[in-house]
Structure formats: structure tokens, C-alpha cells
Amino acid sequence: MKIARLTRTLIASIGFALLTQPLVAHAEVKIGVSDWPGWVAWYVAEQKGYFKKHGADVKLVWFANYTDSISALSAGQVDGNSQTWSDTMAPLAKGIPLKTILVNDNSAGNxxxxxxxxxxxxxxxxxxxxxxxxxxxxxxxxxxxxxxxxxxxxxxxxxxxxxxxxxxxxxxxxxxxxxxxxxxxxxxxxxxxxxxxxxxxxVPGLVPDLLVVQEKSLKAKRKDFVGMVRAWYDVEAFLRSNPDEAAKIMSKVVGLDAKSYKVFLPGTQFFDQKANLQAFGPASDKTSLMGVAPTIAKFLLDNKLMEGKVDFAKGLDASLVKEVAGVK
Known part of the structure; x- marks a missing residue:
């Protein structure tokens, strides 16, 4: 069987090319990150102190190879990972207990x-x-x-x-x-x-980039993950209000200059609280995670990139987004 690789290998050859192995330090919550704007933006949270502000003890773990980060999450080597909805479906089909808790962005022209x-x-x-x-x-x-x-x-x-x-x-x-x-x-x-x-x-909604976590980690460290959701909303606001400084922070992570990196930002729709609530909405909304799931799954199955059926709802946990928003 081919391994599902509806992947982001964005500028991997020039971004952190020397880091062939992830450097993992001991921390409360370890989150895999690789080279895509919606995920590199987590370093804005780290450098601006948003994790600490919201009581989240987070260690970002850089993966030069995106597919290695998917494997690391499935194997329980990290608590959470930055990955696409499509790349989350094959592990779910195998019965690996994963939960999507946040949408970072949708590709919107990139x-x-x-x-x-x-x-x-x-x-x-x-x-x-x-x-x-x-x-x-x-x-x-x-x-x-x-x-x-x-x-x-x-x-x-x-x-x-x-x-x-x-x-x-x-x-x-x-x-x-x-x-x-x-x-x-x-x-x-x-x-x-x-x-x-x-x-x-x-094709709004069809290319969502997510924060996906191990179910056992979510149960044990929910406070940190709720803090990450809050920190992400600060990141999204910062990207809008300070795009130049944000590009400077993000570009250093991947070894580019800020001017070159700004090219990626207009084609990335970063998700705020309102967009996240909609993304976790019902399947009747064709741009929601549930709404786009059948189309993505069909592509994976047709190309033999996934075996078995996926219980889409089982792979989603909207409770953190709702808790932060104060809605039921």
C-alpha cells in the first residue's frame, strides 16, 4: 500500500535543510512543526510569549521532513503535530486515536x-x-x-x-x-x-492545515492545548496587525529573508476564532472539516493512499475551540 502523502514539502530544500532529525527537548507538550506558513506561525507564539501568557507549556519540535512528523505523531513520539486533514485520515482509518483540535489555515492561492x-x-x-x-x-x-x-x-x-x-x-x-x-x-x-x-x-475548505493531537495527550494535558488555542488567536491577530514583523520571525525559521517570505502570506488564510467555529461546524457546510471530508477521502481511496473507512467525526474535537469561545 502506498503511504498517504497529500503533503506539504514546501521549500524543504532551502528551509532548515541541515536539520535531518528533530531535536526534542523535555517539555510538557511536544508539538511537531514543519515548513508551511500556517505552522511556522507557531514560532510567533513562542517568540512573542503567547504560550506563556495563556499557561501553555509547549515545546515546538522542528521536522525538516514533513512526513516524518506524521509518523512521529502516529507513533506517539510527539503530543501533537501540524498536518493536513488529508494526512490525518490514513492514521484514523488504521484506528490510531487522533483528534483535530484547531484549524491553523486554509491554502487560499498558494x-x-x-x-x-x-x-x-x-x-x-x-x-x-x-x-x-x-x-x-x-x-x-x-x-x-x-x-x-x-x-x-x-x-x-x-x-x-x-x-x-x-x-x-x-x-x-x-x-x-x-x-x-x-x-x-x-x-x-x-x-x-x-x-x-x-x-x-x-476550493475553499478543501486544503485545511491543522493541529492534530494524540487522544491520550489531550486527556492528560488539556490545559496546555486550550492555552495553545488561545495563543493561536493571538498569533492570527498579530499576523494581521504586524505582517512585517511576523514575516521576519517566520522567515528566520526557514532560512529565507523576510521579503521573500511575505510572498506566502496572502495565499494563506489564517483562521481566527470565528473561522474555527465554522470549520468545526456541520457537514451541511461544505467548507467545514466534516463537509470536505468525503471529497478528500474519495481522492485518497481512489489513489490507494488509504485503506478502510474513516469515522470523520471521531477524528475531530471541537470542545477546545468552543471552550475558548465560551459556546456550547
Whole structure:
């Protein structure tokens, strides 16, 4: 069976490349973090003192390899991890007791189907070569984009390349389109060689980035996790009011300059309290976690990235978000 890897490998080659193993220090709550803006933003909480402010004893554990962080959570080596809803489903299907307690963000333009000037609409893509990283978020986004426009993957020729190589192939004219994430979306656009035909902004809710925790850790250290939720809302407010300082903090974590890192922020919809309450809402809201779950699960099952069924509700715990908001 292929391991589910609807993953974030964002700029891993240039961000903390020397850290091949996570450095874990003894702490009350250990939280895995890897290279995605909605997760790197936890370092704002650390540096601005928001964890301490809300009584959360937290140690952020950096993983240079995102998939290692998923494995670490499933094995109980960390108390919680920063991971996608899609990457949480395979462990849940195996019966691993995990709970999603917070939505950090949705990709809202950071992932995109980039096309050249000759491609005016989806019908122009029929039979064309599209480069992307198979089974990644890019593969998922292309599937959704084609489905929404009356097409399927059978209508195009998928070329399996890493995100960086896909962007290079597109800019060199070796493929007709590429599905990539930032910084390559921005690189292609600023080069004048391509523009987005479809982005993650067109599928609200389908690319949620989360804080997922071990059920046993949640029971034992609930106070710390409630404090983390409160700290996150401070982070979200800080990102809006002080974007330059936030970019400076976050860019240092991944080894970029602040100006380069700011490219990622507009394409990331950071979730505040109101957005979190909605995200944990009923399945009738098609942008909620329950609402998007069947679509994500279908993609995983169709591509043999997951075995078995998932009890979506069992993998969610809205009680912390509700406690902080003072609602039942």
C-alpha cells in the first residue's frame, strides 16, 4: 500500500535543510512543526510569549521532513503535530486515536494550476501535458479543478515531477501547464510565462492545515492545548496587525529573508476564532472539516493512499475551540 502523502514539502530544500532529525527537548507538550506558513506561525507564539501568557507549556519540535512528523505523531513520539486533514485520515482509518483540535489555515492561492498564454480555458487543456508531484496536494487540486470543469485526469497527460522541477519544466516550455505551490507560483507569475487558471482559493475548505493531537495527550494535558488555542488567536491577530514583523520571525525559521517570505502570506488564510467555529461546524457546510471530508477521502481511496473507512467525526474535537469561545 502506498503511504498517504497529500503533503506539504514546501521549500524543504532551502528551509532548515541541515536539520535531518528533530531535536526534542523535555517539555510538557511536544508539538511537531514543519515548513508551511500556517505552522511556522507557531514560532510567533513562542517568540512573542503567547504560550506563556495563556499557561501553555509547549515545546515546538522542528521536522525538516514533513512526513516524518506524521509518523512521529502516529507513533506517539510527539503530543501533537501540524498536518493536513488529508494526512490525518490514513492514521484514523488504521484506528490510531487522533483528534483535530484547531484549524491553523486554509491554502487560499498558494497552490495553483499555472498555464501559458495559449491556454484560455479548461477545454484548451485537453490532451496537454501537465507537470505535478503525484499524490501531493497538487495532484488533488488538479483533480478538483478538472472535475469542476467537466473533465477528469484521463483528459490530460500528467507528468510526475517534484514541484520545483515541474515549475522549471513549464518555464522551459517542456510541458503545457504545471500545478505547483509557492514560491514557484510567484516565480512563474513574475517571469511573465504563466498565470493561474485555478487555485486553492477556488476550493475553499478543501486544503485545511491543522493541529492534530494524540487522544491520550489531550486527556492528560488539556490545559496546555486550550492555552495553545488561545495563543493561536493571538498569533492570527498579530499576523494581521504586524505582517512585517511576523514575516521576519517566520522567515528566520526557514532560512529565507523576510521579503521573500511575505510572498506566502496572502495565499494563506489564517483562521481566527470565528473561522474555527465554522470549520468545526456541520457537514451541511461544505467548507467545514466534516463537509470536505468525503471529497478528500474519495481522492485518497481512489489513489490507494488509504485503506478502510474513516469515522470523520471521531477524528475531530471541537470542545477546545468552543471552550475558548465560551459556546456550547
Amino acid at each position: 497552490d495553483a494550476l499555472m498555464v501559458g498564454p495559449k491556454i484560455k480555458s479548461f477545454k484548451d487543456l485537453k490532451g496537454k501535458k501537465i507537470a505535478l508531484e503525484e499524490y501531493s496536494i497538487s495532484h488533488f487540486l488538479l483533480t478538483m479543478a478538472l472535475n469542476r470543469n467537466g473533465m477528469t485526469l484521463k483528459d490530460v497527460k500528467v507528468i510526475n515531477l517534484s514541484a520545483g522541477d515541474a515549475a522549471a519544466a513549464f518555464m522551459a516550455g517542456r510541458v503545457d501547464a504545471a500545478v505547483v505551490w509557492n514560491p514557484w507560483v510567484n516565480t512563474i507569475q513574475t517571469s511573465g510565462k504563466g498565470k493561474p487558471l485555478f487555485t486553492s482559493k477556488d
